[in-house]
Amino acid sequence: MTDPMRTSLVLISLLGAAQALLLAVALVVRPVNRTANRVLALLLLTMAVYLGNGAYHAADLVARWPFFFRWGHPLPLLFGPLVYLYARFATEATRRVGWRDGVHLLPALAVIAWSLPVYLLPAAEKLALYDAIRAGNVPPEVAKNIAVSGWLKLCSGVVYSALTVRVTLAHRRAIRARYSTLDRITLDWLLTLAVTSVLVWGIAVLARFGESAGVVTAGLGDHLIVLLMTGSTYVLGYRGLHQGAVPLSDKLPEGVTTRPLPLKATPTPDKVERSALTPGMARTLEERLHAVMRDDAPWRDPGLTLGDLAARVGTTTHKLSELLNSRVDQTFHDYVNGFRVREVQRLLQQPQSSARTLLAIALEAGFASKSTFNAVFRREVGLTPTAWRASQAAAPGPDADTGARTDPSGRPAR
Numbered sequence: 001m002t003d004p005m006r007t008s009l010v011l012i013s014l015l016g017a018a019q020a021l022l023l024a025v026a027l028v029v030r031p032v033n034r035t036a037n038r039v040l041a042l043l044l045l046t047m048a049v050y051l052g053n054g055a056y057h058a059a060d061l062v063a064r065w066p067f068f069f070r071w072g073h074p075l076p077l078l079f080g081p082l083v084y085l086y087a088r089f090a091t092e093a094t095r096r097v098g099w100r101d102g103v104h105l106l107p108a109l110a111v112i113a114w115s116l117p118v119y120l121l122p123a124a125e126k127l128a129l130y131d132a133i134r135a136g137n138v139p140p141e142v143a144k145n146i147a148v149s150g151w152l153k154l155c156s157g158v159v160y161s162a163l164t165v166r167v168t169l170a171h172r173r174a175i176r177a178r179y180s181t182l183d184r185i186t187l188d189w190l191l192t193l194a195v196t197s198v199l200v201w202g203i204a205v206l207a208r209f210g211e212s213a214g215v216v217t218a219g220l221g222d223h224l225i226v227l228l229m230t231g232s233t234y235v236l237g238y239r240g241l242h243q244g245a246v247p248l249s250d251k252l253p254e255g256v257t258t259r260p261l262p263l264k265a266t267p268t269p270d271k272v273e274r275s276a277l278t279p280g281m282a283r284t285l286e287e288r289l290h291a292v293m294r295d296d297a298p299w300r301d302p303g304l305t306l307g308d309l310a311a312r313v314g315t316t317t318h319k320l321s322e323l324l325n326s327r328v329d330q331t332f333h334d335y336v337n338g339f340r341v342r343e344v345q346r347l348l349q350q351p352q353s354s355a356r357t358l359l360a361i362a363l364e365a366g367f368a369s370k371s372t373f374n375a376v377f378r379r380e381v382g383l384t385p386t387a388w389r390a391s392q393a394a395a396p397g398p399d400a401d402t403g404a405r406t407d408p409s410g411r412p413a414r
Contacts, residue, residue: 006058009226013055016230020048023237033243035097036089040240043082047233050075054226066126070118076153077108079197080160083236087164087190090243091171107156111149118142154202161194168194177321180304180336181368184244193235197228277322285323288313299339302368306332340365341380344373348389358385 024044027037053072056062062069081104089095121129132138138146168190175185203224277285292312298304309332310320324335343365347353353361362373362385377385 009058010055012226012230013051016233017048017051020044020233027240033090036086039082039086039089044233044237046075046078047229051229062130066123069126074108074111077156080156084160084164087167107152114145158198161198164190164194176331176333178306180333181302183368183372189239277319282323282327285315286327293339299336300366302366337376340367341377
């Protein structure tokens with residue numbers, strides 16, 4: 001590894017470690033999502049130690065402080081489990097820490113126990129081992145430890161990333177069935193983090209093989225891992241600090257859960273037969289629902305929930321959820337936001353709309369933020385709000401297509 005590369009590795013590692021420590025402290029004192037945030041703070045603390053140990057090795061400080069030799073070795077086995085546990089605690093507000101959660105830490109503890117003979121070596125013997133490793137004369141037992149733990153780290157990253165994705169997707173299904181606005185309660189950012197982690201760890205492993213074969217610059221794998229870790233500390237800390245709590249004051253609709261669902265979940269005939277709505281009841285309830293949406297415009301409230309709308313319609317959340325899924329064929333989130341999009345389109349067609357910003361119109365229609373508005377509008381209409389507004393300005397007359405069709409009841413057509 002060249003001196004400039006070594007220097008940059010040390011600086012990036014120290015920056016990431018300092019950032020992780022500060023964010024961990026901020027998460028511990030945050031009053032929202034206390035258990036989940038403490039798990040996330042523990043993850044950031046673990047990452048800070050790993051990055052600090054990386055800087056310690058890159059700066060060649062082993063001779064000065066041999067006590068810290070290979071402290072960071074088992075820590076990557078904690079990253080995946082702690083991200084997964086954070087996702088579980090963030091999506092299950094009533095969940096308590098139990099002994100089963102500790103099972104996820106066993107691989108890391110096993111590698112620590114296996115490495116104890118190295119950690120307990122006298123300083124002189126640690127230095128001799130360090131020099132031997134640098135010279136390529138790795139003792140067989142240490143080489144075996146490095147090889148086995150390396151594959152364990154890769155497998156742990158892949159497995160726990162998949163588990164985190166599974167929990168996050170289940171959470172997405174649950175909140176889309178219950179909330180019309182998902183700002184600050186969605187955990188979709190964990191999906192990106194999980195996928196990115198698998199890709200970068202995989203690239204880092206390939207880089208290590210490339211280094212051994214002499215086809216990749218030495219130290220490239222270390223740089224990739226450090227860059228991933230530093231970027232991840234910022235993403236985890238920032239998003240954790242801005243993650244809102246999911247209120248659980250009333251029961252979720254039957255069949256909707258924040259717990260991970262089976263990989264292949266198909267409805268059974270028994271579930272279909274237990275439907276709470278007869279065809280006649282469903283038609284009546286659907287008419288009441290569309291009347292409330294058309295006449296009362298409850299979708300103007302950004303905080304509208306399934307429970308709020310069920311109370312207005314005079315039914316239960318279970319029946320309303322079943323109606324939306326079976327007859328309307330939409331989630332609650334998509335159904336409500338369809339009305340908001342149509343209201344934005346109606347307001348944009350008014351002559352006085354040219355003096356108003358898109359954000360002001362979106363907020364009036366019930367959207368809570370510009371980012372949510374842009375994403376929902378583009379998904380529903382196929383154009384960005386700006387592009388659609390421009391297309392209407394160039395349209396030949398007031399009867400131009402709005403881009404969002406409605407059926408006779410006034411709801412958005414599928």
